[in-house]
Amino acid sequence: MTHRIYFDNSATTPVRKEVVDEIMPFLTELGGNPSSRHYEGRVVRTAVEAARAKVAAAINADPSEIYFNSCASEGNNTVLRGYMMGLGRNAKKNHIITTAVEHPSIFNTAAALEKEGFEITYLPVDGKGNLNLDDLRNAIKENTGLISTMFVNNEIGNIYPVEEIGKIAHEHNILFHVDAVQAVGKIHVDVKKIGCDFLTVSAHKFYGLKGVGALFVKRGRVLKNLLTGGHQEKGKRPGTENVVGIIGMGKAIELAVAELDDEAKRVAALRDRLEKRVLEEIPFTRVVGDPSHRVPTLSNISFRFVEGEGILLKLDTEGIAVSTGSACSSSDLKASHVITALNGDPEEAHSSIRFSLGKYSTVEDVDYTVETLKNTISLLRSFSPIYDEFVNANKH
Amino acid sequence: MNYTEKVMDHFLHPRNVGKIDNPNAVAEVGNAQCGDIIKLFLRINPEGIIEDISFETFGCGAAIATSSMTTEMVKGKHIDEALLVTRDVVAEELGGLPASKMHCSNLASEALHKAIHEYKAKYNLH
Numbered sequence: 001m002t003h004r005i006y007f008d009n010s011a012t013t014p015v016r017k018e019v020v021d022e023i024m025p026f027l028t029e030l031g032g033n034p035s036s037r038h039y040e041g042r043v044v045r046t047a048v049e050a051a052r053a054k055v056a057a058a059i060n061a062d063p064s065e066i067y068f069n070s071c072a073s074e075g076n077n078t079v080l081r082g083y084m085m086g087l088g089r090n091a092k093k094n095h096i097i098t099t100a101v102e103h104p105s106i107f108n109t110a111a112a113l114e115k116e117g118f119e120i121t122y123l124p125v126d127g128k129g130n131l132n133l134d135d136l137r138n139a140i141k142e143n144t145g146l147i148s149t150m151f152v153n154n155e156i157g158n159i160y161p162v163e164e165i166g167k168i169a170h171e172h173n174i175l176f177h178v179d180a181v182q183a184v185g186k187i188h189v190d191v192k193k194i195g196c197d198f199l200t201v202s203a204h205k206f207y208g209l210k211g212v213g214a215l216f217v218k219r220g221r222v223l224k225n226l227l228t229g230g231h232q233e234k235g236k237r238p239g240t241e242n243v244v245g246i247i248g249m250g251k252a253i254e255l256a257v258a259e260l261d262d263e264a265k266r267v268a269a270l271r272d273r274l275e276k277r278v279l280e281e282i283p284f285t286r287v288v289g290d291p292s293h294r295v296p297t298l299s300n301i302s303f304r305f306v307e308g309e310g311i312l313l314k315l316d317t318e319g320i321a322v323s324t325g326s327a328c329s330s331s332d333l334k335a336s337h338v339i340t341a342l343n344g345d346p347e348e349a350h351s352s353i354r355f356s357l358g359k360y361s362t363v364e365d366v367d368y369t370v371e372t373l374k375n376t377i378s379l380l381r382s383f384s385p386i387y388d389e390f391v392n393a394n395k396h
Numbered sequence: 397m398n399y400t401e402k403v404m405d406h407f408l409h410p411r412n413v414g415k416i417d418n419p420n421a422v423a424e425v426g427n428a429q430c431g432d433i434i435k436l437f438l439r440i441n442p443e444g445i446i447e448d449i450s451f452e453t454f455g456c457g458a459a460i461a462t463s464s465m466t467t468e469m470v471k472g473k474h475i476d477e478a479l480l481v482t483r484d485v486v487a488e489e490l491g492g493l494p495a496s497k498m499h500c501s502n503l504a505s506e507a508l509h510k511a512i513h514e515y516k517a518k519y520n521l522h
């Protein structure tokens with residue numbers, strides 16, 4: 001295959017070489033079950049526990065507070081459903097506060113809880129995708145038991161004020177869950193500073209393997225299991241461990257955090273170059289989200305008068321991978337709920353493209369993408385009825 | 397969800413795009429499902445032959461490809477013959493469309509039918 005430019009690192013990242021090297025022995029000669037008492041088992045157990053220590057260190061937790069699982073969706077489900085099931089019948093604290101811009105694994109799980117009789121408040125965001133903490137304060141009620149917010153939004157990259165939210169939560173004795181999937185490896189994540197009770201992490205967002213994640217559960221906090229079975233993960237997450245996934249995750253998070261400061265600077269410069277050139281060189285474009293509160297890797301831009309799937313497909317054939325919030329590219333033909341939440345206008349989502357850069361992005365990638373975009377957008381606009389109409393209406 | 401080669405060909409090299417000169421039948425339809433728009437421009441001669449046709453589309457790859465294919469299929473045809481072109485015919489001609497994209501195919505043929513019916517009404521051709 002010819003050189004591809006991968007600007008979809010928020011969807012997933014490729015596995016980095018050091019991770020492959022780290023897990024290789026466990027794919028070949030070291031095949032024991034970490035629960036076994038013999039040598040083969042003990043070697044693997046040691047490696048799994050070392051990985052746990054690395055994940056814990058990366059987010060300033062204690063290794064005993066880290067529970068490995070299969071992915072962030074599982075982590076998020078575990079918190080919401082585990083919280084609900086732990087309350088039992090006639091629960092008093094059956095009100096959960098979350099936001100209108102969560103990942104589907106929170107959004108749809110909250111909706112499922114609503115059907116079970118829970119009360120959910122979805123905090124709105126402003127035109128830039130930011131929360132107003134007064135909305136949060138006003139939403140808190142006698143029966144509020146849990147607040148769940150993301151640290152970083154997956155579509156627009158906004159960073160949410162989790163430390164402040166944590167403070168508010170604890171002033172009111174409310175548990176606080178943070179979905180940090182899009183934060184780890186991009187900004188510093190510190191569970192003590194945040195003051196959260198639960199925090200979700202997923203390995204494939206920072207060059208680890210797909211199919212493995214971790215849930216931080218603060219010591220003393222309990223969630224009901226989703227699964228019943230063996231004693232793995234202290235009985236909280238039964239099932240034989242995803243050994244290679246876990247070991248790879250340990251390595252990946254260790255490197256991601258060690259490289260974070262330099263890498264964030266490097267990627268931010270690339271992202272800013274991309275964004276600046278697009279805004280300057282392609283008319284009727286604008287940034288979706290808040291450029292002053294954003295992770296360094298992401299830029300979401302709307303290209304007025306053209307539809308996102310068309311842009312995506314065209315770029316794909318030119319060797320560039322991006323994603324879109326357009327209704328046309330979602331299976332249910334609904335525009336991105338995140339971008340729609342910004343201004344209530346599905347039109348913006350329709351034309352939005354997310355560029356998520358990463359470790360392997362280069363300045364050449366950025367410049368080639370801008371040049372390709374210029375052609376793509378003007379071509380698609382050349383037969384866009386709404387562009388035509390706009391041009392005619394503005395002909396004086 | 398993958399597009400056939402034919403869909404990709406029409407998407408990447410759309411035929412009959414833009415506006416033709418002196419159209420005498422124009423129709424625009426919008427899609428309530430995902431908010432897309434297609435506009436067709438036709439020039440129909442007194443014998444009822446579609447002499448020229450073009451489109452403008454704001455929509456996904458399938459919407460653009462079906463618009464392109466529709467114009468290609470009816471160009472040079474009599475309007476009554478053109479009315480036989482439906483979303484299924486267009487989709488079939490493209491080698492099939494993903495199920496979730498059939499409504500886009502609908503859009504193009506709907507615009508075609510609307511343009512022809514309006515033309516007929518205008519000239520009392522019923």
Ligand code: FES
Nearest residue numbers: 328430455456500
């Ligand atoms: S035009 Fe929206 S899905 Fe095809």
